[in-house]
Amino acid sequence: MSENQDMFVPVLDEKELQEGSMKLVKIEGIPVLLVKVSGEIYAIDNRCPHMGCGFSGGSLDGNMIICPCHDWRFDLKTGEYEEDKDMKLVKYEWKIESGKILVKVDDEEW
Numbered sequence: 001m002s003e004n005q006d007m008f009v010p011v012l013d014e015k016e017l018q019e020g021s022m023k024l025v026k027i028e029g030i031p032v033l034l035v036k037v038s039g040e041i042y043a044i045d046n047r048c049p050h051m052g053c054g055f056s057g058g059s060l061d062g063n064m065i066i067c068p069c070h071d072w073r074f075d076l077k078t079g080e081y082e083e084d085k086d087m088k089l090v091k092y093e094w095k096i097e098s099g100k101i102l103v104k105v106d107d108e109e110w
């Protein structure tokens, strides 16, 4: 078990994540995509649950993120794929401390 498994890791200044934008970061080798829409921040695994394409090359439509490979649409709030609610993207916990966004890459939580 890695020492950092249950730790929040600082990844980005909060002000660097603009409304309607995405930022790709890596935490312990895991590609994590930070997204801000409608004032809400989401931290998701950048790898699409379909075939692993990077969401960072995709687009946003309201609270939906659209994978660039096959246009599957996932709801950032629930994580669900629009056409099959049992298929979900991986979301990570995050928090803000001293103006920094911190993310915990522990997918057991979701």
Ligand code: FES
Pocket (backbone or CB within 6 Å): 048, 049, 050, 051, 052, 053, 067, 068, 069, 070, 071, 072
């Ligand atoms: S890899 Fe994302 S929709 Fe196919």
